[in-house]
Each structure stands twice: as structure tokens, then as C-alpha cells.
Amino acid sequence: xxxxxxxxxxxxxxxxxxxxxxxxxxxxxxxxxxxxxxxxxxxxxxxxxxxxxxxxxxxxxxxxxxxxxxxxxxxxxxxxxxxxxxxxxxxxxxxxxxxxxxxxxxxxxxxxxxxxxxxxxxxxxxxxxxxxxxxxxxxxxxxxxxxxxxxxxxxxxxxxxxxxxxxxxxxxxxxxxxxxxxxxxxxxxxxxxxxxxxxxxxxxxxxxxxxxxxxxxxxxxxxxxxxxxxxxxxxxxxxxxxxxxxxxxxxxxxxxxxxxxxxxxxxxxxxxxxxxxxxxxxxxxxxxxxxxxxxxxxxxxxxxxxxxxxxxxxxxxxxxxxxxxxxxxxxxxxxxxxx
Ligand code: ATP
Ligand code: MG
Numbered sequence: 001x002x003x004x005x006x007x008x009x010x011x012x013x014x015x016x017x018x019x020x021x022x023x024x025x026x027x028x029x030x031x032x033x034x035x036x037x038x039x040x041x042x043x044x045x046x047x048x049x050x051x052x053x054x055x056x057x058x059x060x061x062x063x064x065x066x067x068x069x070x071x072x073x074x075x076x077x078x079x080x081x082x083x084x085x086x087x088x089x090x091x092x093x094x095x096x097x098x099x100x101x102x103x104x105x106x107x108x109x110x111x112x113x114x115x116x117x118x119x120x121x122x123x124x125x126x127x128x129x130x131x132x133x134x135x136x137x138x139x140x141x142x143x144x145x146x147x148x149x150x151x152x153x154x155x156x157x158x159x160x161x162x163x164x165x166x167x168x169x170x171x172x173x174x175x176x177x178x179x180x181x182x183x184x185x186x187x188x189x190x191x192x193x194x195x196x197x198x199x200x201x202x203x204x205x206x207x208x209x210x211x212x213x214x215x216x217x218x219x220x221x222x223x224x225x226x227x228x229x230x231x232x233x234x235x236x237x238x239x240x241x242x243x244x245x246x247x248x249x250x251x252x253x254x255x256x257x258x259x260x261x262x263x264x265x266x267x268x269x270x271x272x273x274x275x276x277x278x279x280x281x282x283x284x285x286x287x288x289x290x291x292x293x294x295x296x297x298x299x300x301x302x303x304x305x306x307x308x309x310x311x312x313x314x315x316x317x318x319x320x321x322x323x324x325x326x327x328x329x330x331x332x333x334x335x336x337x338x339x
Contacts (some may be wrong), residue, residue, distance in 0.1 A: 008040060008041045010042075010142060010150060011042040011152070013154060019213050020205075024155065026289075027253050028188075034078060040151065043084045048063075048087060053133040070307050071301055081311075085311055088143065094322055098138055100330070102135060105137075116136075116160075141168045144184050145169060146326070153189075154186050154188060169183050181329065193221070196209025201284055213293050217283075220283055221283050227246045227250070236273065248270070254289060264281070
């Protein structure tokens with residue numbers, strides 16, 4: 001048994017550099033990362049190799065967005081003094097662990113994963129699913145276990161992936177005859193899935209339904225203007241529906257004044273609150289949240305090499321941790337002794 005009772009718990013989480021980060025990331029995971037970083041040892045992975053699994057024909061998109069994601073991290077409050085930010089593809093031990101772990105999962109199990117099923121449908125792969133895409137939960141298991149993470153702050157789409165990780169961990173530990181790898185727990189916030197601005201599906205970079213943390217006021221206004229409210233609410237004086245009304249979903253997620261939102265809901269249900277006024281409140285709430293992030297981001301973007309330095313330093317430190325887990329795992333699986 002590993003003696004980890006008194007060790008500082010480790011967090012691992014990450015993002016695919018398929019675009020800048022958005023409000024879904026903020027409520028789903030970034031807020032938790034910022035809150036937990038001072039009391040935990042935190043690694044944040046820019047998952048560029050995973051980004052390639054559905055962007056094989058467009059690697060420039062992934063390369064370009066590595067720095068965008070790092071800018072978002074620093075602007076939103078992920079602090080390199082507490083959090084190690086690293087680049088997945090540069091840590092070869094992660095790929096080596098993935099190759100070992102692939103033997104502890106079946107293709108049928110990967111195909112049954114509900115998140116993978118949804119994502120395959122959304123991307124229209126049909127039968128032509130890149131093998132790397134189908135297997136990305138295995139690579140994610142390698143990422144989580146390489147850092148001995150026991151906590152993973154994620155949106156609820158990632159819960160089946162963590163379950164998959166823990167199945168692999170149990171199989172390998174059983175084979176090794178000791179607890180060489182640690183199981184991990186998803187930390188999912190109350191709003192674990194922010195819908196896209198259309199109200200359909202989750203907000204996602206790949207589905208073009210996002211409000212970015214770098215959005216200008218005009219972009220916020222345009223996104224909020226498109227939001228679905230209640231089609232039966234034609235005049236301000238008409239009673240309107242709150243359930244399924246995307247503007248209220250966003251107010252619940254982002255407006256810090258819970259009592260004021262409850263009041264607005266009551267007025268909307270009764271009649272007497274128009275969509276224009278309701279949407280204006282949401283624009284103001286989002287602008288208050290995003291404006292300081294946008295300003296910090298613009299200042300950081302003037303010194304891109306400093307930002308990349310944070311990533312370089314973090315990657316260097318992460319390589320050592322991941323290599324150690326790889327060595328231990330190889331040994332536990334009795335692979336390492338001969339040469
Ligand atoms: P892509 O469309 O390229 O998959 P994405 O927008 O889904 O991008 P990811 O990089 O896959 O973003 O997700 C990173 C993290 O953010 C994960 O923990 C995921 O659960 C969380 N997350 C992403 N979108 C949302 C959302 N709409 N609501 C809550 N959490 C989210
Ligand atoms: Mg995703």
C-alpha cells in the first residue's frame with residue numbers, strides 16, 4: 001500500500017487547445033481549479049495530443065491555440081506559483097503509459113462510453129472514427145495517473161471518462177498485486193454543463209456555440225441577443241417561462257445576486273418583464289465577469305515568450321513526475337528488469 005494518507009492531494013485536469021476557453025470552462029472547471037490550487041498540488045495539462053484526435057488534418061489549429069489556452073489560464077487566475085502548467089505531447093512518459101494501458105481496456109468498452117458516443121455523433125464520424133479519438137479516454141487515464149492525481153475538477157461530460165480511468169487503474173493494480181496507481185474522483189460543480197448560446201448541447205469550442213473568456217462587449221451582446229427565451233413570451237406584459245429559458249440558465253450560472261435573479265424569475269413568470277431588459281442584465285453580468293479577464297489577457301499577450309516560459313518550466317517539472325510513475329508501473333507489470 002502506498003503511504004499517501006498525509007500527502008497533499010494532487011489535482012490533474014486539462015483542456016484541449018482546440019480554441020480559446022469559454023464560459024463553459026469557467027463554470028465547469030476553471031472556478032474550481034482557482035479555488036483549489038492553494039490547498040492542493042495542481043497540474044494543468046494543455047492536451048494538444050488529445051486535440052489532434054479530431055484535428056488530424058488541421059494541426060496548425062492545435063499549435064496556434066496552445067498559447068491562447070495558456071493566456072486564458074493566466075488571465076483567469078491560474079497561478080503558476082501554485083499550479084504546474086504543462087504540454088501533453090512533450091511528456092513522452094504519458095504516451096508510453098497510454099500504450100501500456102491500452103491492454104487493460106476493450107474496444108467494446110470504449111465504444112460504450114456515453115461521452116464518446118455523443119462526441120462521435122456530434123462530429124459526424126460515422127464508422128470512420130480515428131483510433132486515437134476512440135482511445136482518448138485511455139490517454140486521459142495516463143494523464144491522471146501519471147501525476148498520482150486523486151481529484152479531477154471537470155464538467156459532467158467528463159464523468160464517464162474518469163470512471164473509465166478507474167476501471168483501468170483497478171485492472172492494473174490487480175495485475176500488479178499492489179496499489180501502484182491511484183483511483184481519482186471527478187469534482188463536478190453544481191452547474192456541470194453549461195448549454196451553448198443556442199440552448200442546444202453543451203457550450204463547446206468545436207460546436208461553435210461559445211462565449212469566450214476573451215470576448216469583447218460587442219461579442220457578448222451579439223451572443224446574448226441570439227439566446228432563446230420563451231417563444232410564447234411576445235409582449236413584456238405576457239407571463240413567460242423560466243424553465244428552459246437560456247437567459248435564466250446563464251443568470252443562474254453567473255449572476256452573483258441570487259435574490260435579484262429570484263425576483264426577476266417571479267416577475268417574468270407573472271408578466272411585466274421584457275426580454276430586452278432581461279438580456280441587458282445578462283450582458284452586464286457577463287461583461288462584469290469577462291472585462292477584467294480580457295484586460296489581463298491583453299496585457300499578457302504583449303509578452304508571449306513569458307507565457308511560453310511558464311509552459312516550458314511546468315513541462316520540465318512534469319516530465320520528472322510522469323517518468324517516475326512510468327518507471328514504477330513498468331516495474332509493477334514486470335517489464336523493466338532486463339535491460
Ligand atoms: P472541444 O469542443 O474541442 O472538445 P470543449 O469546449 O469541449 O472543446 P474541452 O477542452 O474538451 O472543451 O474541455 C475541457 C474541460 O472543460 C473539461 O473538464 C470539460 O468538462 C469542461 N467543459 C467544457 N465545456 C463545458 C461546458 N459547456 N460546461 C461545463 N464544463 C465544460
Ligand atoms: Mg470537449
